Amino acid sequence: MEALLDFAQGPLFRLTFAIMILGLLRILILDIVGMVEAYRKAGDKSIPWGLTISRTLEWLFPVKRILNHRPIYSIISILFHIGLIITPIFLFAHVRLWEQGVGFGWWTLSPQVADTLTITTIVFGLLLFLGRVGVSRARALSRPQDYLWPVLLIIPFISGYLCANMGVSPAVYQASMLVHVLSGELIFVALPFTKIAHCVLMPFSQLVSVLAWKFPARVDEDVATTLDKKGAPV
Amino acid sequence: MRTTRITEEERAKAFAPTRKPEVTERQQLDVRYHVEDFAVEDRPRRFLEAFAAILRHSNYRFALDHFIRMSAKCSRCSTQCQVYQATGDPEDIPCKRSELLLSVYRRHFTLAGSVRGRILGTGHLTDEKIQEMAESFWNCTACRRCSMECPVGIDHALITHLGRYILSEIGIAPRALVVSTREQLEGKTGNTSAVPVPALVDTLEFLEEDMEEEKHVAIKFPIDKEGAEFVFFPAVSDFLMEAESLMGIAAVFTATGDSWTIGTGYFDGINYGLFYSDRILERVVTKVSDETKRLKGEKVLIGECGHASRSAKYFLPVHCGGKDALPVYNIMEYTYQAWKAGKLKLQPNAIPERVTYHDPCNIARQKWILEQPRELLKAICADYVEMTPNREDNICCGGGGGTVSIDEIRPYRTAVGGKAKADQIRATGAKYIVAPCANCKKQLRELVEDQGIDAEIVGLHDLLYKAIIFPDHMIQPAVPADAEDEDNPAAEPVKPDSAGSADE
Numbered sequence: 001m002e003a004l005l006d007f008a009q010g011p012l013f014r015l016t017f018a019i020m021i022l023g024l025l026r027i028l029i030l031d032i033v034g035m036v037e038a039y040r041k042a043g044d045k046s047i048p049w050g051l052t053i054s055r056t057l058e059w060l061f062p063v064k065r066i067l068n069h070r071p072i073y074s075i076i077s078i079l080f081h082i083g084l085i086i087t088p089i090f091l092f093a094h095v096r097l098w099e100q101g102v103g104f105g106w107w108t109l110s111p112q113v114a115d116t117l118t119i120t121t122i123v124f125g126l127l128l129f130l131g132r133v134g135v136s137r138a139r140a141l142s143r144p145q146d147y148l149w150p151v152l153l154i155i156p157f158i159s160g161y162l163c164a165n166m167g168v169s170p171a172v173y174q175a176s177m178l179v180h181v182l183s184g185e186l187i188f189v190a191l192p193f194t195k196i197a198h199c200v201l202m203p204f205s206q207l208v209s210v211l212a213w214k215f216p217a218r219v220d221e222d223v224a225t226t227l228d229k230k231g232a233p234v
Numbered sequence: 235m236r237t238t239r240i241t242e243e244e245r246a247k248a249f250a251p252t253r254k255p256e257v258t259e260r261q262q263l264d265v266r267y268h269v270e271d272f273a274v275e276d277r278p279r280r281f282l283e284a285f286a287a288i289l290r291h292s293n294y295r296f297a298l299d300h301f302i303r304m305s306a307k308c309s310r311c312s313t314q315c316q317v318y319q320a321t322g323d324p325e326d327i328p329c330k331r332s333e334l335l336l337s338v339y340r341r342h343f344t345l346a347g348s349v350r351g352r353i354l355g356t357g358h359l360t361d362e363k364i365q366e367m368a369e370s371f372w373n374c375t376a377c378r379r380c381s382m383e384c385p386v387g388i389d390h391a392l393i394t395h396l397g398r399y400i401l402s403e404i405g406i407a408p409r410a411l412v413v414s415t416r417e418q419l420e421g422k423t424g425n426t427s428a429v430p431v432p433a434l435v436d437t438l439e440f441l442e443e444d445m446e447e448e449k450h451v452a453i454k455f456p457i458d459k460e461g462a463e464f465v466f467f468p469a470v471s472d473f474l475m476e477a478e479s480l481m482g483i484a485a486v487f488t489a490t491g492d493s494w495t496i497g498t499g500y501f502d503g504i505n506y507g508l509f510y511s512d513r514i515l516e517r518v519v520t521k522v523s524d525e526t527k528r529l530k531g532e533k534v535l536i537g538e539c540g541h542a543s544r545s546a547k548y549f550l551p552v553h554c555g556g557k558d559a560l561p562v563y564n565i566m567e568y569t570y571q572a573w574k575a576g577k578l579k580l581q582p583n584a585i586p587e588r589v590t591y592h593d594p595c596n597i598a599r600q601k602w603i604l605e606q607p608r609e610l611l612k613a614i615c616a617d618y619v620e621m622t623p624n625r626e627d628n629i630c631c632g633g634g635g636g637t638v639s640i641d642e643i644r645p646y647r648t649a650v651g652g653k654a655k656a657d658q659i660r661a662t663g664a665k666y667i668v669a670p671c672a673n674c675k676k677q678l679r680e681l682v683e684d685q686g687i688d689a690e691i692v693g694l695h696d697l698l699y700k701a702i703i704f705p706d707h708m709i710q711p712a713v714p715a716d717a718e719d720e721d722n723p724a725a726e727p728v729k730p731d732s733a734g735s736a737d738e
């Protein structure tokens with residue numbers, strides 16, 4: 001078990017973390033290249049920056065939006081996201097590992113705050129899962145990954161909480177640490193290839209839509225020629 | 235704003251078949267709008283070819299890539315769609331509608347999707363999927379409310395727009411739109427309502443006489459006047475159905491004295507390309523630009539019409555010169571500016587009845603024109619009320635996206651598409667619903683009729699016409715009292731002094 005844990009915390013961590021970073025970089029670059037290309041081809045290059053940026057910010061920090069529609073679901077979802085992002089990045093135990101590994105650390109959460117966030121993330125994650133299962137319109141849309149993600153995402157929180165707070169026996173500690181690390185690594189690997197890609201693409205969505213409506217100039221003939229319809233009646 | 239589900243009875247009516255079974259059989263297509271006959275065999279292959287050609291020459295690809303990576307399937311968009319709220323059918327959830335096309339894209343145009351599809355032998359495009367798309371994409375009114383409320387920013391309306399475009403390339407598009415467009419681009423009259431130029435001129439002369447009688451002012455529709463500041467393109471159907479809006483617009487120009495003209499070379503603002511084909515969109519918008527240039531006009535002026543305004547405003551720059559393209563204005567912008575500049579005087583409280591304003595989606599969603607009509611209405615109405623929600627969050631009339639022109643689906647439009655709007659209108663208790671859009675006007679009239687609402691649908695300029703105060707020097711001497719007593723005062727029209735100097 002110990003050897004396995006060492007492996008998971010060492011080489012496997014480095015590998016999966018690298019996959020995540022490279023995977024996210026890849027889609028980020030593809031996205032940006034796509035936008036630049038579309039802008040280059042666009043017949044009209046005027047972009048309503050004000051509206052685009054304000055709508056982007058409205059969704060990155062959706063305070064204004066939450067109460068309009070489905071307020072309870074929205075609040076749950078937002079609090080879930082906050083815990084999900086903040087806790088792992090600013091957890092004292094994680095930052096210390098970084099310090100040991102790369103030589104620098106950063107600001108950390110107090111243990112009480114970290115614990116609270118962990119619990120809320122677990123609870124809200126479960127609620128999101130139940131919402132998905134229980135609401136028919138959500139079920140109608142859901143793919144397997146939509147059910148799996150909330151569950152997968154809270155596993156490291158549950159196991160992490162166990163390790164940090166319960167006076168458990170060393171064997172149980174090691175087992176839950178292993179679950180913690182492996183589930184985290186599974187998340188790293190899956191993240192760039194699933195809907196969680198929105199963690200890096202989110203800021204561009206509004207701009208993408210604006211650019212997509214900026215068609216290239218005069219392509220009627222090109223499309224018609226490609227389709228062998230040149231001069232064909234309407 | 236939520237609306238309730240339709241009753242089973244309404245559902246049966248709204249979704250009743252409109253086509254003969256033998257046509258459905260022959261075309262192997264079960265939809266409620268009429269479609270001209272098209273090649274039935276090998277549809278999936280031809281759909282994919284059209285999709286590929288469009289992707290190759292257009293800008294859609296990067297957006298589709300972005301959307302398939304982002305789609306979180308949270309179902310929040312379902313709170314926005316008036317169609318889904320009325321039917322309760324999961325197939326009408328915007329995200330589900332989009333998935334129809336996104337799944338084709340993923341399977342056939344991305345590496346991961348096609349590898350997986352091939353290994354599993356699943357997911358390829360079938361006739362059934364084309365059937366689903368043909369139905370679903372035309373159940374949507376392209377109002378874009380769902381796009382505004384998608385937390386990860388998926389533009390469902392863009393996807394529907396593209397889906398309709400691809401379908402049209404294999405021959406599946408509502409006949410009503412195709413036939414009108416054919417007349418507009420290839421027919422003798424060159425407009426969607428097939429109005430010949432002599433009939434246009436006659437109509438305008440008739441309206442001029444009418445106005446002179448009513449207002450004792452020589453209000454003109456200048457035709458083919460070169461070098462005018464504005465060249466005017468209303469939805470051509472206005473010449474047949476919205477005389478009062480046109481009269482209001484002519485009256486505004488008469489009062490302000492600014493120059494404008496209607497060109498006999500081309501005078502139709504309607505652009506169904508926005509609803510079903512980017513190629514058509516391009517060709518129509520080019521005609522608008524060309525006619526304005528022919529007349530050496532400075533600006534394109536679109537009448538009271540949402541989609542005509544949006545297609546000119548946003549796509550004329552795309553196809554006709556980018557930042558060097560002719561500037562495009564909507565008539566409400568012009569009238570508002572003239573009023574603000576003091577060139578137009580309006581009578582306060584000219585309209586005593588309760589009035590409300592309907593935002594056309596194509597004008598409001600992008601926050602283009604929101605306050606101008608409201609300020610104008612408040613200036614002339616004694617009792618102006620808002621609908622909720624309004625402005626960029628407005629609810630569609632239920633006939634958007636070209637569906638209003640498809641007469642055979644009227645029961646669907648007024649029972650399903652327009653249900654939320656009907657609730658909204660009822661809640662205001664307004665007598666006049668001001669809808670500055672040819673499509674919204676037609677749909678709303680049918681809606682209030684079918685839903686039994688006692689309200690009248692008018693344009694903004696219909697009401698302004700009643701409230702314009704003309705400068706004294708424009709008003710002709712009063713008609714002798716005995717002439718006014720006659721039943722038909724039109725028998726002795728008074729010629730204005732300035733008639734001789736009117737433009738040729």
Ligand code: SF4
Binds near residue numbers: 377378391
């Ligand atoms: S564009 Fe409007 S009608 Fe179409 S799916 Fe979205 S909300 Fe519904």
